[in-house]
Amino acid sequence: MRILGIDPGLRNLGWGVIDTDGNRMSHVANGVCHGDGDTLSERLLAIHKALTAVFALYEPDAAAIEQTFVNKDGAGTLKLGQARGVALLVPAQAGLPVGEYAPNTIKKTVVGVGHADKRQVDHMVRLQLPGARIESPDAADALAIALCHAYLGRSGDRLAHAVGRAMVGEARVKRGVA
Template sequence: MRILGIDPGLQTTGFGVVDAEGAQLHYVASGTIRTGARAQGDLPGRLKVLYDGIREIAARYQPQAASVEIVFVNVNPQSTLLLGQARGACVTALVSRELPVAEYTALQMKKAVVGHGRADKSQIQEMVRRLLRLPGLPGKDAADALGLAITHAHAGLAIARLAAATPLVPVTTGMYRKGRAR
């Protein structure tokens, strides 16, 4: 299975593509999409750069699945909103290419790749280099994106096994009845 990982950012969005054959992982490509050529105040233009870039990457590498980092609220709410819009542009581009999109937190990715959730960027870069047998360190944003693809390669396999082993049952907790919560 070919997996595209996306580390969304308004200025720099990382991408990484890996092939997963069982437990074996193979590096395909990685890099960044930069929106710096657009004016800082041109948010719609920057979002279009991200949308077009993700669609182009998906068309070029033909992944079967994608994984994207989930955004959490930061200290600065304005930054969080802008990052959420960048993430939305990326997810929309993936869905428009009819790709299934899995979402993982930074903590989940760090645990899957490094083994603990407080790993710093350099540790992620080094572990991605080792896991994919790369000759050098990938860039920070590309390493995070490759880490998300690796996380999905491992988690996706486990989720598929669970789904095959147990029937899915709809959950009714929090559902509405007659306009009111139960």
């Protein structure tokens, strides 16, 4: 399975692509989509075009994105939310499922500590994806998001499958089939 991780940002949107095969994960590519332009709409359009090109080039099977947290700067949070909306739109246009993870969940999954700093995240991503040449801290964060989805998304898929089997079994019991 090929997973694209997205670290939303209005000026710099990080992205990272990994391949998974069972428990094995490998680095494919990473980079940054730059929100160039003088106006908000120009920056959002630039991010959309660049992320759409990443999707076309790497053809991921799934995508994952960091959830937005609200901080003291309401206007900044709103702008980040708009960039995140574009980042959600692109995989939706491709018909892909999107996993959404809180920043602390990503850090705890990849680093082992929910309040890890950027250096720790970068270090652990490099350990888990040997040989990866990481373009920027935003790209490292995006790779961490992809890794988080690889770890947690699989368990979520197994849980959904188990719940589905249980519901089928319950329906059979109610019908007197089982």
